[in-house]
Amino acid sequence: MNSSPAVEIANLRVHRGKLDVLRDLTLAVPRGQVVGLLGPSGSGKSTLMRSIVGAQKVAAGTITVFGVPAGAPALRKSIGYVTQAPSVYDDLTVTQNLRYFAQVIGAPRPDIQRVIHEVELEPQARQLAGDLSGGQRNRVSLAVALLGSPELLVLDEPTVGLDPVLRRDLWALFASLAARGVSLLVSSHVMDEARRCDRILLLHQGRLLADETPAGLLTLTGADDPDDAFLALVSGASA
Amino acid sequence: MNPRLALATAARVLNQVRHDPRTVALLLVVPSLLIGLMAWIFTNTKTFDIVGPALLGLFPFIVMFLITSITTLRERRSGTLERLMTMPLGKFDFLVGYTLAFGLLAILQSLIAVAYAVWVCGLAVSGSAWLLILVALVNAILGTTLGLFASAFATTEFQVIQFMPALVFPQILLGGIFVPRAQMPDVLRSISDWLPLSHSIDALQKVISRSDASGEVLRELGIVALWAVGLVVLGSITLRRRTP
Numbered sequence: 431m432n433s434s435p436a437v438e439i440a441n442l443r444v445h446r447g448k449l450d451v452l453r454d455l456t457l458a459v460p461r462g463q464v465v466g467l468l469g470p471s472g473s474g475k476s477t478l479m480r481s482i483v484g485a486q487k488v489a490a491g492t493i494t495v496f497g498v499p500a501g502a503p504a505l506r507k508s509i510g511y512v513t514q515a516p517s518v519y520d521d522l523t524v525t526q527n528l529r530y531f532a533q534v535i536g537a538p539r540p541d542i543q544r545v546i547h548e549v550e551l552e553p554q555a556r557q558l559a560g561d562l563s564g565g566q567r568n569r570v571s572l573a574v575a576l577l578g579s580p581e582l583l584v585l586d587e588p589t590v591g592l593d594p595v596l597r598r599d600l601w602a603l604f605a606s607l608a609a610r611g612v613s614l615l616v617s618s619h620v621m622d623e624a625r626r627c628d629r630i631l632l633l634h635q636g637r638l639l640a641d642e643t644p645a646g647l648l649t650l651t652g653a654d655d656p657d658d659a660f661l662a663l664v665s666g667a668s669a
Numbered sequence: 670m671n672p673r674l675a676l677a678t679a680a681r682v683l684n685q686v687r688h689d690p691r692t693v694a695l696l697l698v699v700p701s702l703l704i705g706l707m708a709w710i711f712t713n714t715k716t717f718d719i720v721g722p723a724l725l726g727l728f729p730f731i732v733m734f735l736i737t738s739i740t741t742l743r744e745r746r747s748g749t750l751e752r753l754m755t756m757p758l759g760k761f762d763f764l765v766g767y768t769l770a771f772g773l774l775a776i777l778q779s780l781i782a783v784a785y786a787v788w789v790c791g792l793a794v795s796g797s798a799w800l801l802i803l804v805a806l807v808n809a810i811l812g813t814t815l816g817l818f819a820s821a822f823a824t825t826e827f828q829v830i831q832f833m834p835a836l837v838f839p840q841i842l843l844g845g846i847f848v849p850r851a852q853m854p855d856v857l858r859s860i861s862d863w864l865p866l867s868h869s870i871d872a873l874q875k876v877i878s879r880s881d882a883s884g885e886v887l888r889e890l891g892i893v894a895l896w897a898v899g900l901v902v903l904g905s906i907t908l909r910r911r912t913p
């Protein structure tokens with residue numbers, strides 16, 4: 431592939447129902463970094479992610495992924511996508527879920543064991559996904575996205591409902607993937623997770639409020655923790 | 670279309686069904702129980718010879734319609750379809766996978782129901798029993814493809830159930846079980862000529878009552894199969910990679 435950014439978006443507009451969810455959004459996700467997508471509930475994070483993976487009808491604007499228009503067939507093997515609600519088959523075991531999705535994307539068989547290990551689900555491998563806890567089911571969904579060798583991971587709140595130890599492990603996994611050259615876009619509600627990102631995109635009512643490094647965000651707002659920075663920016667924008 | 674992915678999808682669907690033994694049991698046993706009940710009700714009359722074969726065609730159609738539309742609706746709502754549509758899975762891989770999986774179940778269901786109707790209830794089949802099973806199979810495939818198509822227009826399980834009276838019952842009423850199609854008013858008769866289920870019921874009654882009708886039966890089945898293909902094509906149009 432070429433040297434364009436992982437994701438490049440220009441003047442993106444998305445309507446859902448009667449609502450203008452994304453309004454004239456322009457941004458880029460650089461390669462080989464973990465980019466955090468933050469913003470209040472309803473600000474359009476999931477809609478933006480759906481647009482990037484080609485699942486969302488868009489009204490105007492352009493989205494390219496590795497220089498190719500989003501949703502192009504050539505991209506379907508190179509993007510790993512985790513929807514906000516875990517999208518796995520409840521009536522299949524963890525391994526059976528992974529086996530099916532591995533067949534669909536053409537990932538080699540040993541990959542199934544690798545991703546089970548990466549999300550720490552070995553003890554549950556033979557359990558039905560429907561019998562797992564919420565956090566465990568989330569991790570099955572994440573494991574599916576890690577199958578094969580995706581070059582871009584679009585993860586919609588992958589760490590929701592996980593304890594601090596697991597969260598730390600997963601963020602370490604994300605960092606090691608980025609170090610290997612994988613580009614990640616990770617949405618989150620937890621401001622604390624913002625510290626672990628290389629860059630932060632702050633979305634508010636479908637507009638981009640900030641595109642900064644975590645340190646830059648603190649300097650910009652004069653706040654001393656990400657929570658306060660977030661509050662300062664969002665209340666400034668709402669005023 | 671990629672046959673490997675269609676087969677993988679069929680295997681996945683069957684695996685899901687396998688984890689639900691109660692559904693499998695209901696699927697395989699209930700048709701025979703109802704056929705047995707019918708035969709019992711109509712002891713000493715000739716009615717079972719008319720209704721029995723029609724039932725053999727109706728069960729696979731109705732059951733597969735319901736199962737398919739509910740499973741695909743679940744797939745739409747759980748986000749697995751959205752995920753699959755971002756992956757290198759073709760729409761036809763998905764649709765054909767479902768049709769294969771439920772077609773296979775339908776063969777099992779029909780084998781059991783036909784065996785029970787013939788050996789236990791004494792249904793006399795003049796034509797070939799294999800042809801009878803083929804008719805049941807084509808009916809099941811019709812039900813599956815109609816279910817795949819209908820699920821696109823439903824957002825809840827309740828709506829799917831409402832499609833039964835809307836899409837299925839008229840076909841049963843006009844199919845010639847209650848009143849032979851030749852005796853219907855002209856308008857209804859010509860509507861009924863266009864409905865797929867009328868042709869499958871005709872096919873069933875021909876297999877049962879005549880031993881020399883294989884050609885006509887295959888022609889009727891051809892019409893039903895055309896409908897099934899048309900529904901798969903319509904289904905692929907309703908299956909969108911991008912949604913609003």
Ligand SMILES: Nc1ncnc2c1ncn2[C@@H]1O[C@H](COP(=O)(O)OP(=O)(O)OP(=O)(O)O)[C@@H](O)[C@H]1O
Nearest residue numbers: 446447449451469470471472473474475476477478
């Ligand atoms: N299917 C839909 N139809 C109509 N409007 C929708 C639909 N899905 C989302 N919306 C609206 O679009 C807006 C953005 O939703 P989106 O899911 O992108 O937000 P989000 O930032 O991901 O929120 P959260 O953090 O709660 O997940 C919301 O106001 C929501 O009401």
Ligand SMILES: [Mg+2]
Nearest residue numbers: 475476477514
């Ligand atoms: Mg969201």
